[in-house]
Amino acid sequence: xxxxxxxxxxxxxxxxxxxxxxxxxxxxxxxxxxxxxxxxxxxxxxxxxxxxxxxxxxxxxxxxxxxxxxxxxxxxxxxxxxxxxxxxxxxxxxxxxxxxxxxxxxxxxxxxxxxxxxxxxxxxxxxxxxxxxxxxxxxxxxxxxxxxxxxxxxxxxxxxxxxxxxxxxxxxxxxxxxxxxxxxxxxxxxxxxxxxxxxxxxxxxxxxxxxxxxxxxxxxxxxxxxxxxxxxxxxxxxxxxxxxxxxxxxxxxxxxxxxxxxxxxxxxxxxxxxxxxxxxxxxxxxxxxxxxxxxxxxxxxxxxxxxxx
Amino acid sequence: xxxxxxxxxxxxxxxxxxxxxxxxxxxxxxxxxxxxxxxxxxxxxxxxxxxxxxxxxxxxxxxxxxxxxxxxxxxxxxxxxxxxxxxxxxxxxxxxxxxxxxxxxxxxxxxxxxxxxxxxxxxxxxxxxxxxxxxxxxxxxxxxxxxxxxxxxxxxxxxxxxxxxxxxxxxxxxxxxxxxxxxxxxxxxxxxxxxxxxxxxxxxxxxxxxxxxxxxxxxxxxxxxxxxxxxxxxxxxxxxxxxxxxxxxxxxxxxxxxxxxxxxxxxxxxxxxxxxxxxxxxxxxxxxxxxxxxxxx
Numbered sequence: 001x002x003x004x005x006x007x008x009x010x011x012x013x014x015x016x017x018x019x020x021x022x023x024x025x026x027x028x029x030x031x032x033x034x035x036x037x038x039x040x041x042x043x044x045x046x047x048x049x050x051x052x053x054x055x056x057x058x059x060x061x062x063x064x065x066x067x068x069x070x071x072x073x074x075x076x077x078x079x080x081x082x083x084x085x086x087x088x089x090x091x092x093x094x095x096x097x098x099x100x101x102x103x104x105x106x107x108x109x110x111x112x113x114x115x116x117x118x119x120x121x122x123x124x125x126x127x128x129x130x131x132x133x134x135x136x137x138x139x140x141x142x143x144x145x146x147x148x149x150x151x152x153x154x155x156x157x158x159x160x161x162x163x164x165x166x167x168x169x170x171x172x173x174x175x176x177x178x179x180x181x182x183x184x185x186x187x188x189x190x191x192x193x194x195x196x197x198x199x200x201x202x203x204x205x206x207x208x209x210x211x212x213x214x215x216x217x218x219x220x221x222x223x224x225x226x227x228x229x230x231x232x233x234x235x236x237x238x239x240x241x242x243x244x245x246x247x248x249x250x251x252x253x254x255x256x257x258x259x260x261x262x263x264x265x266x267x268x269x270x271x272x273x274x275x276x277x278x279x280x281x282x283x284x285x286x287x288x289x290x291x292x293x294x295x296x297x298x299x300x301x302x303x304x305x306x307x308x309x
Numbered sequence: 310x311x312x313x314x315x316x317x318x319x320x321x322x323x324x325x326x327x328x329x330x331x332x333x334x335x336x337x338x339x340x341x342x343x344x345x346x347x348x349x350x351x352x353x354x355x356x357x358x359x360x361x362x363x364x365x366x367x368x369x370x371x372x373x374x375x376x377x378x379x380x381x382x383x384x385x386x387x388x389x390x391x392x393x394x395x396x397x398x399x400x401x402x403x404x405x406x407x408x409x410x411x412x413x414x415x416x417x418x419x420x421x422x423x424x425x426x427x428x429x430x431x432x433x434x435x436x437x438x439x440x441x442x443x444x445x446x447x448x449x450x451x452x453x454x455x456x457x458x459x460x461x462x463x464x465x466x467x468x469x470x471x472x473x474x475x476x477x478x479x480x481x482x483x484x485x486x487x488x489x490x491x492x493x494x495x496x497x498x499x500x501x502x503x504x505x506x507x508x509x510x511x512x513x514x515x516x517x518x519x520x521x522x523x524x525x526x527x528x529x530x531x532x533x534x535x536x537x538x539x540x541x542x543x544x545x546x547x548x549x550x551x552x553x554x555x556x557x558x559x560x561x562x563x564x565x566x567x568x569x570x571x572x573x574x575x576x577x578x579x580x581x582x583x584x585x586x587x588x589x590x591x592x593x594x595x596x597x598x599x600x601x602x603x604x605x606x
Contacts, residue, residue: 282449
């Protein structure tokens with residue numbers, strides 16, 4: 001198990017280097033650079049060249065990238081070009097907001113999807129099953145930013161119950177979390193249903209029923225526990241989707257998270273900030289996937305046996 | 310009464326029926342899958358008719374300040390936007406952007422991704438390792454951020470958008486195709502083909518691909534749905550098809566300014582996106598069940 005974890009950690013390194021290269025290269029291709037955006041209009045060639053050097057943007061692309069990579073390997077993501085502050089500081093200042101939104105959305109998704117998925121599975125092929133599958137499909141097919149705008153129209157503008165933006169109070173997270181959670185709920189409902197359907201057919205449930213355990217207990221104690229295993233495994237990708245989806249949602253609700261930060265960094269051609277944010281995103285996602293795999297091993301001894309091979 | 314002897318023609322006819330028409334027979338059984346297919350058909354027909362009936366310069370982008378921001382009425386069913394353009398006509402005309410982005414980008418990612426996946430799954434070993442690691446790298450970056458980075462690197466246009474989304478979903482196809490190939494790789498008929506001296510390329514195309522098609526086909530329809538959603542998010546963020554083209558995500562984004570008083574401007578384009586994506590998702594679900602009835606629960 002320990003060896004498996006160490007191997008996974010070592011595998012992260014080349015992935016991160018490659019991600020940094022891809023993003024750095026793409027950002028370099030983008031027309032217009034930050035130096036000419038920030039330089040005063042009457043700046044001379046020499047002054048611009050000096051600014052370039054100050055920002056560490058002098059030299060050819062390979063030179064610049066290697067300089068960047070050398071610092072990266074030391075764990076230094078550099079300074080944000082537009083904010084003149086370390087990328088790590090800027091990122092972690094905004095990261096809690098995104099994390100709060102992502103977890104909020106997952107909680108919303110679970111509150112909706114687990115009961116719905118169980119209901120669909122236990123009432124297989126009834127109207128309840130059909131209705132929950134239609135709901136799930138709608139959640140999957142709706143553009144999240146559109147749902148966000150509709151919720152703003154209804155709850156902020158028409159009814160005036162909830163704020164349409166900002167992050168000051170608890171009320172302000174409700175709409176963004178529902179918006180982001182709805183899409184995840186679609187996926188989770190379908191997975192809960194199919195994993196529940198599979199478990200319901202197992203022999204141990206028949207045994208439980210045969211020895212007279214009440215139906216409620218059979219479903220919530222014996223079945224749900226086993227059906228939850230696949231739901232845990234997709235937690236990693238759910239969180240990944242939530243973080244990715246947060247980019248558009250943060251824009252809709254002017255939520256001060258890293259999604260919006262990254263988009264504006266890309267638009268401002270702030271190479272270090274954009275690359276740094278995406279690298280941090282990737283580190284966070286890979287770590288989550290690893291944690292999920294470890295958690296999975298603890299929940300299901302069959303998997304644990306596989307890792308130690 | 311069971312017939313004991315079949316003529317060669319009868320057997321051949323049975324064999325022919327057994328592949329595509331079997332799938333179609335299963336597919337037809339699901340009303341939601343059929344609904345998806347019919348809606349997709351209608352959207353395609355509407356998109357084509359709109360190209361013929363409406364003139365881009367006159368009906369789609371020309372401004373008419375006298376008629377700006379008219380609420381939906383019998384004259385303008387979906388109302389008019391801030392430049393006095395009819396929202397219904399723009400939504401109908403805009404179908405072509407979402408459809409073409411969805412379809413072309415999936416074609417790109419399917420061709421590239423499935424080939425990589427087939428190669429990875431068939432050869433195994435180092436090649437497989439390299440391809441899988443490369444996929445991991447691209448999947449580590451949230452797709453929307455990768456899309457934004459590609460769009461800003463190559464500039465905003467319909468073509469770049471197709472290419473960007475196509476590239477973003479390559480790893481997904483590669484992984485699907487590889488997973489589909491793995492069980493086929495171990496089959497005896499592959500070994501038999503190898504022993505009899507058939508070239509690798511031919512084995513991949515005549516034996517491996519047909520036997521691992523189903524998951525790829527399902528991924529294609531789901532891919533169109535995802536592609537349309539991602540494209541509309543990019544346009545919504547101002548990084549997709551440039552204005553004044555009536556791309557649904559871009560229309561939504563420009564309607565957002567008027568959300569307080571003219572919410573229909575954001576409502577209709579979003580509804581169009583949802584219906585299209587829903588139709589492709591329903592079709593994907595139906596195809597999955599039809600291709601592999603065992604999976605259906």
